[in-house]
Amino acid sequence: MAKTKTVFVCQNCAYKSPKWIGKCPSCNSWNSFVEELETQEKASLKKTAKISPGSIKKLENISQKQNGRLTAPFSELNRVLGGGIVQGSLVLLGGEPGIGKSTLVLQTALKLTNTTVLYVSGEESPEQIKMRADRICKPESNIYILSEINIHKILDGICEAKPDLVIIDSIQTIFDEDLSSSPGTVSQVRACTQIFQEYAKKNQLSFLLIGHINKDGNIAGPMALEHIVDVVIQFEGDNNNYFRLLRAKKNRYGSTAEIGVFEMTNTGLNEIPDPGMLLLPDDITDMSGIAIAAMNEGARTLMLEIQALATTSVYSAPQRTATGFDIRRLHMLLAVVEKRLGIRLGQKDVFLNIAGGIKVNDTGVDLAVIAALLSSVFDKVIHRNTCLMGEVSLSGQIRPVPNIDQRLLEVKRMGFNKVFISKFQKTSIKNEKDFNILKIEKVNNLSPLLFD
Ligand code: TYD
Ligand code: MG
Numbered sequence: 001m002a003k004t005k006t007v008f009v010c011q012n013c014a015y016k017s018p019k020w021i022g023k024c025p026s027c028n029s030w031n032s033f034v035e036e037l038e039t040q041e042k043a044s045l046k047k048t049a050k051i052s053p054g055s056i057k058k059l060e061n062i063s064q065k066q067n068g069r070l071t072a073p074f075s076e077l078n079r080v081l082g083g084g085i086v087q088g089s090l091v092l093l094g095g096e097p098g099i100g101k102s103t104l105v106l107q108t109a110l111k112l113t114n115t116t117v118l119y120v121s122g123e124e125s126p127e128q129i130k131m132r133a134d135r136i137c138k139p140e141s142n143i144y145i146l147s148e149i150n151i152h153k154i155l156d157g158i159c160e161a162k163p164d165l166v167i168i169d170s171i172q173t174i175f176d177e178d179l180s181s182s183p184g185t186v187s188q189v190r191a192c193t194q195i196f197q198e199y200a201k202k203n204q205l206s207f208l209l210i211g212h213i214n215k216d217g218n219i220a221g222p223m224a225l226e227h228i229v230d231v232v233i234q235f236e237g238d239n240n241n242y243f244r245l246l247r248a249k250k251n252r253y254g255s256t257a258e259i260g261v262f263e264m265t266n267t268g269l270n271e272i273p274d275p276g277m278l279l280l281p282d283d284i285t286d287m288s289g290i291a292i293a294a295m296n297e298g299a300r301t302l303m304l305e306i307q308a309l310a311t312t313s314v315y316s317a318p319q320r321t322a323t324g325f326d327i328r329r330l331h332m333l334l335a336v337v338e339k340r341l342g343i344r345l346g347q348k349d350v351f352l353n354i355a356g357g358i359k360v361n362d363t364g365v366d367l368a369v370i371a372a373l374l375s376s377v378f379d380k381v382i383h384r385n386t387c388l389m390g391e392v393s394l395s396g397q398i399r400p401v402p403n404i405d406q407r408l409l410e411v412k413r414m415g416f417n418k419v420f421i422s423k424f425q426k427t428s429i430k431n432e433k434d435f436n437i438l439k440i441e442k443v444n445n446l447s448p449l450l451f452d
Contacts (some may be wrong), residue, residue, distance in 0.1 A: 005038040035179055035187040073111035076271040080233055080246050082254015088204040090197050094213045095235035100244055100264055101210045105167050107268050110137045118163035122149040122173025136268030151176050151192050170210040186224045193228050226250055238357020243278055257298035276414055279356040280305055289376035292387045293368030294407045301410035305355035308372035313349045324354030333369055340396035340443050364401035366392040371450055380451040387416040396443045400425040
């Protein structure tokens with residue numbers, strides 16, 4: 001077969017080079033060259049092509065063709081997908097290696113009784129998949145396994161098996177022989193995803209692609225795939241912990257606010273429909289440096305344990321480390337504490353950890369981070385019936401958080417009875433005999449009320 005010509009293109013400024021180069025001579029960006037198939041582009045105004053009559057339509061005259069959705073057997077997965085896998089769509093499931101992506105998709109496939117599924121694996125042999133399937137659930141007969149990494153052979157396999165859903169595990173192992181770069185490189189992964197996308201739209205077939213994420217949290221290079229696929233969901237959690245969170249990063253057919261919660265057991269993944277207290281250990285003892293926050297994710301409120309430790313530094317440049325929390329936001333909150341509360345943190349190492357290995361995106365936990373920090377600095381205990389929610393601004397003011405009523409109801413249900421919120425927060429939930437809502441205006445008002 002004749003080799004197709006390829007060219008290396010800078011992803012920043014579209015400069016083309018016949019060879020891979022590390023630094024773009026045009027825009028000076030590093031590591032931005034990606035191999036692409038060469039297309040003969042001759043832009044000319046003289047050349048026009050006729051479009052077929054009726055191609056331009058008035059928006060109001062376009063009839064809404066509702067694509068069917070394939071309802072997944074997990075309601076937690078459906079919630080994140082916005083109601084199921086849309087026919088003809090490409091869903092990308094990302095996650096760190098070993099988090100449970102293959103287990104989730106295999107379990108989903110095994111439970112889809114009236115659907116034909118083709119499971120393409122480039123990582124595991126059919127025997128390994130069979131062994132796993134036997135362990136997690138009784139295998140159904142309508143799931144076909146194909147162990148293949150060549151994309152053109154996979155497409156041939158799809159034509160033969162005629163499935164309703166194709167699972168690709170994982171997209172990083174698949175390659176297109178027209179490109180000379182090896183499987184897993186940005187150009188291969190992108191080219192293969194584009195081919196699947198085209199095939200999906202043409203044949204109204206749904207694809208579920210698995211993608212390993214690198215340590216920056218990106219799937220095979222920055223934004224390489226996210227704009228091609230229709231839905232991006234991510235599986236997160238701590239390998240040492242049993243629970244997993246499923247989040248939508250992009251969804252063309254629904255909201256990205258929802259999360260799904262699962263636990264990993266020795267017989268596969270189980271859903272957790274009521275995860276409120278899941279992330280809190282059963283045995284919270286009264287120790288300094290710990291504060292509880294109520295985090296909101298879509299229709300869910302989760303209680304989080306925020307751990308902080310401030311110790312005298314032995315280095316000239318003190319360390320700041322955050323796990324599960326944005327380090328720049330921690331720097332900002334430390335600056336607010338220094339300036340507004342006058343607490344000297346310049347000589348202290350500060351460590352922050354969100355228990356359970358989850359990553360926090362909600363700025364509503366700011367107040368709890370400051371509370372945990374104050375608790376560590378003063379070595380005073382925050383009683384475990386206390387919960388905090390509020391965003392902290394640069395001026396030290398406590399700002400309102402969204403969905404407060406929902407959070408407060410959940411906090412009450414979980415048995416917390418002392419809750420700190422912003423003074424500017426409007427809520428219909430009132431103070432009750434056993435439920436005390438403390439409204440504070442500034443971080444300065446926090447510590448006198450926190451440790452009693
Ligand atoms: P896997 O789905 O292979 O992860 P990924 O595809 O994301 O790399 O799951 C890997 C881990 O899950 C493995 O280390 C063991 C654990 N596991 C269980 O605890 N119970 C089970 O029933 C299964 C199938 C896996
Ligand atoms: Mg896997």
